[in-house]
Structures are given as structure tokens and as C-alpha cells.
Amino acid sequence: MFSDHARPVAWPLFFFYFFFCALIGVLMPYISMYYKSIGLTASEIGRLMSTFTLSGILVPHFWGWLTAKVGLPKRILQVAILGCFVAVIPFNWSKQFETLWLLTCTMALFYSALIPLTDSLAVRSIRYLDVPYTRLRVGGSMGYVFAVTGAGFLIGQFGVGIVIPTMCVFLALAVVTSFFLKEQAYEVSNEKETASFLSLVKTPESLLFFVLAFLAFMSHAPFNVFFAVHLSNLGYSGQYIGLLMALGVVIEIVLFLFFGNSIKRFDVVHVIALCFLCGVVRWFLVGWFASLVWVLIFTQLLHSITFALFHMVSIEQIRRLFPEQYASQGQAMYSAFAIGLGGGIGMVITGYLWEWLGGAWVFTAAACVSALALLILLISQRR
Template sequence: MPFNVLPSSKTNLILLGLTYFFYYGQLGVLVPYIGVFLDGRGYSSEQIGQILAYITVARIIGPNIWSVLANYCKPGLFIMRLGAILGFICTFLAYYFYGFWAVTLALGLMMMFWTAILPQLEVVAMDCCQGNAQGYANLRMWGSIGFIVLSIILGALLDVTSTEVILYAMTLVLFALFVMTCLITAPEHPIEHTDQSAHNKAQWQLARSTPFVLFILSALLLQFSFGPFYTFFALYTEDLGYTGTQTGWLIALAVIAEIGMFVVAGRLLQRYSLNSMLIISMMLTALRWYLLAYWAESAVLVVISQLLHAFSFGLTHCASISFIHRYFAKSFQAQGQAIYVSVAFGIGGAAGSYLSGVYWDQGAGAQFTFSLSMGIALLAGAILLFAKHPLLQSPAK
């Protein structure tokens, strides 16, 4: 390690915050602007949806592979560093190849290596915060700041330069992320001399239990509902007459609201049950997609829809991470996080991207696509009514 810092020290927490900054800064490049990048290379909306669906499949496969490998590289820091540097290298493929499958492969490999980072980072962060929900929220807030900074900068750059700047940003941010992963320290845990196979079998049984399956299914549907927003929002606002800078600020506004939620999320989760917070957030997510479907011409209502991101992502994410951290044993938490990321963001994200590409029709199907998302978000909340488990029915400790 370049720096010998204690895991719970202020220095290490700052480094963890910066790691979140660049990890979600990369998301601030990908989520709002990958569709713009692909559109700039001449792909149709259906092709864009297909590419995003294919590369999102990496979020199904990747986290599970990396979580298994992390068992042999505890505490997972090596996996984080490997994922960051290989993701950085893979972006260069897109500099030289422009074909459909070549670009899909380049972005898919980058995504697969990038997925190595988050499950391990979440475990390290929760360990360094000693499981404290508010401490985690304070760290995770820096990821939101990174998302804001990168999305605003790119939005402004798109007004004065080509869409290829999005690719350059991916490369630079991934390299910065690699540097941060080389600096952080993770707590060391004593080796457990238990029957590991029996222990893992018990944990997998927990993962297959009805409450957890319903929780994951709900998370999957929620991410499914984000499909048209993640894939086409920047193109949608362009069609509505917004500039790149205005789009960047709209995207940033959502994440500013998310940061505000992270400030209070720990207190909300300690006062109210996780399930009630998740259900309320999913109902508000449905309202968000309704506003974008039927009132997108109103700048005020688009702003309100973006503010609802505080619930549709901020509160749902904090509640979900808190539940998984308490639900599984420490030795299985990386796998638990991987299941959540790969199923919800992987399967849900891929299906949402693909279906939104089918129905978007160069913007003509925007209203129907967001209406479909509204119904899916409502279904996600309804499913949680049947997820009965003490950890879901009670506040976070």
C-alpha cells in the first residue's frame, strides 16, 4: 500500500469518498450520455437500446464472477484495482472500431470489469463505517457529487465539441478510479475456521427465501422502469428543445436531490421500516415517469420529476444496501451485493434498455414508453407488500 492508513481513519474515509466520487462519476458519463455518444456514431434508437441491453448483461455476469474471485483475494481490494485498470484499457477499443459489434464488445468488456468494483466497495465502506447507515450515506453522497460534476461538465462540453468527448471522459475517469482504489485500506477480518461449504449453503438458502426473492424481484422491476430514462433522457430533452448545458443541469438536479436524501436517509431508515420506505419510494418513482410521459413540455414539472430521484434512487438504494448488509453473514456480503447488482441493475437494466429501444421509435414512442415504466414501478412497490421479513418490517439499527 502506498499509504498505511487505518480503515476507519479520516484519511481512509476521504479516500473512500473519492473512490465513490469517481465510480459514480463514471456513471454520470454513462447513464445520461451513452445514448448521445451512440447517436453521434449514427446508430438508430433500436440499435442504441440493443447495445445498452447487451452491455448491461455484463452487470449480470460480472459481479457474480468477481465476488467469487474476491473470496480468494480478501478483502477484495485486488479485485477492485484489477477491474478499474482493465476497464480503463478496454475503452481504447472504441477509439479505433466503429462497427456495431465492435463498439458493443468494447463497452461490454469495460462494463464487465467496472462491475468488479461496486460490490467490494460497498462491503469495505460498510465495514469502515462499522455498519452505521448514516455513516454509509455520508460516504455514498460523494458518489452523487461525482455524478453531478461529470454530468454538468459533459453537458457543457457537448455544446461546444463532438460527442466523442464522452468516450474521452470514460477513459480519464476510469484511470482516476484506479488510482483511488490503490490508495484505500480495508479492515482485516480473522479467518473463520468453520465448515465454509455448509456456511455458504445456509447463506444461499437465505438468498432463495421468499422474502429475499420478492425483494430482488421488486428491485429488478424498479431498475427495469428506469430503462427509457437511462437510455434516452438526454435525447428526449434535446427533442424538447433543451440545450446540452440545460440537460446537464437537469441531470445534476436529480443527483443534488439524491444527495439531500443521503443526508437524512440514515435517520429515516432508523425511524421507519425499510419496507415502507421502499414502497413509498416506488410509488413516487411511478409519479416521476407519469410526469415525463404526459407533462414533459413543462420545464417546472420536469424539474419536479428530477427531484423525485431522491426517492426513486437515493432512498431505495440506502434501504436496500442496509437490508443486504444485515441479512447476510459478513463472509457472504460481497455475494449478497453481487446478487443485488447483477439481478436488479443487470437483468432489470438490460431488459429496460432493450424494451425502451423497441418502443422509443426515435422519440415518437416516448409517451408510451414512460407510461409502461410507470406501471412497472407501481408493480415493483406492490410486490413488496408481500415481502414479510423482520428486517424489512423494522427500521435499520
């Protein structure tokens, strides 16, 4: 999978992605089920989950700025993953919404930094090794599959109370793995470079990309918060939910492994249009036909397009739009607009729509967001 000279750099990154995304494989699908079991309302769940993403609006900029100033991306990443681990431990004994909200805010300060810091470190570390980014990122997909399937079976055996301890285990393993990452220091930034970065953000191509990323993650908000609850309400068991969620990521793994370099051969506009078109189909079917197993299988296969393919294009776009010295800040801006603002607002709205209209209409709204993104993309190309 990796050449001899690339292994010392690639394998630690691969396993860090594995354990970090294993955390996501427990956190995003199942913690809402845990919150429901301790008596929280749908709107409270939506607000708690949105904290993880809304913090991504501003917090990643601080971490990106700090990385650029210090010039030691590994050390900054270690601080973030260790802080996240320490913050999640009190979740084991907290049941009240107010306490959980404070703990979630604390955890989010570190959690929101992990994706942009890891991606920027990975892209920088492999730039001379002839290793595609997707070959590292597939470790995260494998970790997600392992966690979402395993947690589903654990919930079936021991109940949803197992969710928080499982998160702690994966975070502890990620902390240990971070010590094996290879540090590649670089020159620190100054005020002139910051001004240049802002000028890059303001270009029409960059602004269009960030708007589309915002809408892409907003459309995924119902899936991240209430997909497991939606299926549970329809009578699916925890084991079945885990297997269904793992299915889409298995196809994602194939995409990351064998098509990492192929994405550059296609027109980026056509690829992004395909992602949003599949999003319209996927969310509509999940909303109204989730009781049919074969429909759920089909929609989960579309996950490799609506999420994985879009993420591949996004990383390539950031690499192209922002030079190396702005890599961490470019990833932070992407995290702010997409994961933070788009995902966070989507989760808040999802929580209230779930209470007012029910699951079917929540996923219909997600389909409408994908359709809006597709329309904006097509209009931008005509102009």
C-alpha cells in the first residue's frame, strides 16, 4: 500500500485517521440516541450537536494561525487531540442539558481543530512521497466502518450507555498514535502573508467553492444527527443501523483506494454537480422510503458520492487555491464555512424541524438544500 521510504510517514497518519474517524463513527450516528435515552428533546439534541460544528466557524482559524506562527503542526495537533480526550471524560457522569452543553463547548474547542489540522499535516507530509492523500484518508473510512458497525453491535448488547466509554477509548488511541507522527516544521508567517491569504479567499472561485461546501454540509446535517434515530423509529435494530451506515463507507473506501488520482482527470464542475444531484435523490428517498431496505442500501451507496467524492474534490481545490504556506489557514477556512457554519446551522434547524414536521420532511429539506446548491453551481457556470 505504501512504498518503503513512505511507510514511516504514511502509516502513523493512516492510523491517526483510523482512530480519529472511529471517534466520529460513534459520535455522529449514536450520541443522539444516547441523548434521547437520558430524556433530552430533539431541539436540545440539535443544539448540542450543532456546538461541535458551529465552533468550527471561528476556532479553526485560531488553530491555523497558531500553527502558522509556531511552525510545528504535529505539536499543535497533539495539543488538540489531548484536549479533546480530557474534555470528553466528564460526559460519562453528566445527564443535564446545561452541563452537557458546557462540556460540549469545551470539547468543541479542540474537536473542531482536528479535521483541518490533520488534513493539512497529511497533505504537507506526503508532498514528496508520491502517496495520494486518499490513500491516507482511507484509514479514516476504515476506522469509521469499524466503529459504526462495532458500536451498533455493542449498543444492541449493552445499550446506548456504551457510547461515551467507546468514544473515550478511540480518543485515547488517537492520542497515543499522535506521538508517532513525523514532524515537518516550516517557516512561520507574518502580517503580509495574512493579508495575501485574505486576498486569496476573496477571489470569485474561492467564494463559490466555500458557498457550495457550506450547502453540502448543511444538507448532511439531518443524516449526521438523526439518521440513526430515524431508522430506530422505523423499527431497525442497533446492529442493522450499524451495518447500513457501514455499507456506504465501505464503498467510500474503494473510492479512496483506487480513484484518488483519477479525480484530477475530470472537470471539477461536473464532479461537484454529480455530488449534489445524488444528494437530491439520496435525501428524498431516505425521508420517504426508508422503510424499504433496498432503498436504504441504495442511498447508503450514494454516500460515496455525496460525501467522499465531494471531500476528495474539496481537498484538491484547497490545495490548488491556497499555496503551501497557507495550507492550514485554507483548511481552517474550509472547516469554518463547511463543517462549522453549514453543518452547525443545519443541525440547529434540523432539531426544530424534527419536532415540528417529523423525519420525512427533515430529509426533504436536505434534498432541497442539495437542489439549491446544484442550481447555484449551474448559474455560476452560465455567467
